Amino acid sequence: MELIKRFSAATCNHAISTSELQKNNLYHSMNAVRITTNFGHSIVVTLTDDSNITFRVFLPNRYFHVFTDEDIIDTNKKKIKLQIVYQGNCERI
Secondary structure (H helix, E strand, O other): OHHHHHHHHHOOOOEEOHHHOOOOOEEEEEEEEEEEEOOEEEEEEEEEOOOOOEEEEEOOHHHOOOOOHHHHHHHHOOOOOOEEEOOOOOOOO
16 A cells, blocks of 8 residues: 555656645645745645645745754654644734
């Protein structure tokens, strides 16, 4: 089963917005990478849910400096088990 997940992650071209994540649903990280886009720096995380659907999410720019290079390497080597639970957008004051 692990090989299937890695194969899916390698061929995953489907990227979604964080707002498309289901609230209070647990997502498991399979891979993380730092990138630079036309909009600035970002972390792209390949996630899977309980139904084994795999997709990529561009984390908001504010998370770029939260992750160190070592954190990303450890996440990709499975030394760190990164799980994400989306709780919605912050309310504007």
